[in-house]
Amino acid sequence: ELEWTNSDPGAAAMTVAADGRSATIDASGKTAGSTTITAHIKGAPDTAQYKASCTVTVVTIGSVSVSPNSYTLYTQGSPQTVQLAATVTPNAAPVWSSSNPAAATVNQTGLVTAVAAGSATVTATVGGKSGSSTITVKDKIPVASVTVSGTNSLVRTSDNLSPTTQLSASVEPENATLKTVTWVKTGGSGNINISTSGLVTATSAGSATFTATADGVTSTPYIVTVTDQKVTGITIRANDSVLTGKSISVSATVTPENAINTDITWSLTQSKNYASLSGQTLNGLESGDVFGTVTLRAVSNDGGASQTKTVRVTAANGSQVQWAGKSWRVADEDATQFGGKTGSVVLIGDIYETVEFGSNTYYYSTVRNRCLALYNSLTAAQKAKISNHAVVGDPVWVPNSYEIYGSSTPSWGLTPGDTLIRQLGYFANTGTTVSNTEPVRGIYQSYGSWLRVNYNNSGDSICRVLNGYLSYDKSTASKNAIHPALVLNP
Incomplete structure (x- = not known):
């Protein structure tokens, strides 16, 4: 049994339990101070080994x-x-x-x-x-907002017919309890869909609308648009010219190469009946007009691009053609050196008429006057297509010896300035010389025809073609045929 003592009951009241084994200290209503509480074994000596003490300090709590x-x-x-x-x-x-x-x-x-x-x-x-x-x-931290982000446009290409884009959803606040997102397609093309993870896949062009929902909060509708890659550029591949009676192939390359629809539609525009187009083959018409241009047009079937190319329709060297109501031979497919524009040709007329030379100087001759008379008989539109000879300076003229026979022309067949122009292409290509005259007869026949040579070194003869050969006539009063020539532009 224990005996309990309180050294200062005024500082704290002590209540001993009924079994004597414990005591309760209560400082209610007391003032600040301290007291010593001692428990002693009843009947035992008053020594430290039989008792225990503690000091209770009483304070006043301020707050x-x-x-x-x-x-x-x-x-x-x-x-x-x-x-x-x-x-x-x-x-x-x-x-x-x-x-x-x-x-x-x-x-x-x-x-x-x-x-x-x-x-x-x-x-x-x-x-x-x-x-x-x-x-x-x-119960939880509610979601305040859901925001969708990601690529909102896709482009289908021939090498990627099913493009994809990964959408993401931002949920606020960051510590929201239920942040799991559910993706839903709310409308649009049936071939644009979204997975549970937000991956959008498109198999055709169109648009679709998607939303993301977390904890009952739904994002603003997000629209993804899908387009097919169109052709943005076309390059036409075709020769710059086609001969009458001949054909050339035309083709086109498109950019970009991975456009969905690379098909091309071809069309042909022309002011006269120069050529025809069959698929991707351009035909120069033998029965049509010659020495003109046609315009090829290639349009992509997706409407994305178009391109045009001008092709010249001409006749081959030596071909017989009709122009300005008269029959002509193509003497050169490229008349630029003779004074023509790109695509021009030199034409030599069939026998025009038989006349006296009239003077041993070409500039004052009847031959030149008749050539100019032919020019003056043309319409304004026909004249507009003719260029003056680069040396002679006339729109209609007769060739000289060098233009027909080239470097094989003897000195007596030349006058100053004759070699400034090259041999005409038809004669050069057929190997025409003063000895090989068969090609000359193809145009000049067997008649005598005046050439553009003033006089020979003796000063009294005029050069001419006779049965294909280079010859001369000592009399300016003699009559020979005129084969007028001209440079015809496209």
């Missing part, structure tokens, strides 16, 4: 405060606990309690734990003073 003074906890997600702190003046250990343990509990260190949705006041009490914190408990 108690708790922080934070309010807090929200969640049963799902975080935070589910909060550590409260009590500030006691003067320092003393408080007793913690919860007004609603069904919502939140608190241990004696001040750690509050969420239990169920609701609210509780957690109080720290000491020395008759207390401080508290309001605890609100919710």
Whole structure:
């Protein structure tokens, strides 16, 4: 049995339990001070080994405060606990309690734990003073917003017919409890779809609308547009010219190469009946007009691009053609050196008429006058297609010896300036010389025909073609045929 003593009941009251084994100290209503409480084994010597003492100090509590003074906890997600702190003046250990343990509990260190949705006041009490914190408990942190981002346009190409794009959804706040996103297609093309992870796949052009939902909150509709790659450029591949009675192939390359539809539609534009187009074959018409241009047009079937190319229709060297109501022979397929534009030709007329030379100087001759008369008989449109000879300066003229026989022409058949122009292509290509005259007879026949040579070294003969050979006539009063020539532009 123990005996209990209180050295200063005025500082604190002591109540001994019925079994004598414990005592309760109560400082309520007392003033600051201290007392010594001693427990002694009854009947034992009054020595230290038979008793124990403790000093109880009584202080007056000035204030108690708790922080934070309010807090929200969640049963799902975080935070589910909060550590409260009590500030006691003067320092003393408080007793913690919860007004609603069904919502939140608190241990004696001040750690509050969420239990169920609701609210509780957690109080720290000491020395008759207390401080508290309001605890609100919710089931979860709700989602406030969902925002979709990612590529909103896709392009289908021939090497990627099913393009994809990964959409992502941003959920706010970051600590929302239920952040799992569900993707839904709300409308649009049936061939544009989305997976559960937000991967959009398209197998045709069109558009589709998608939304992302988290915790019952749905994003603004997000539209993904899909287009087919169109042709942006066309390059036509074709010769610059086609001969009458001949054909050339035309083709085109498109850019980009991975356009979905690379098919091309061809068309032909022409002012006269120069050529025909069959598929991708351009035919120069033998029965049509010659020495003109046609315009090839290639248009991509997807409507993305188009291109044109001008092709010259002409006749081969030596060909017989009709122009300005007269029959002509093509003497050169390229008359640029003779004064023509790109694509021009030299034509030599069939026998025009038989006349006297009239003068041994070409400039004053009847031959030149008859050539100019032929020019003056043409229409304005026909004249507009003719270029003056690069050396003679006339629109219609007769060839000289060098233009027919080339370098084989003897000195007596030349006058100054004759070699400034080359041999005509038809004669050059057929190997015409003063000895090989068969090609000349093909145009000049067997008649005598005047050439553009003033006089020979003797000063009294005029050069001519006779039965294909280079010859001369000593009399300017003799009659020979005129084969007028001209440079005809496209």
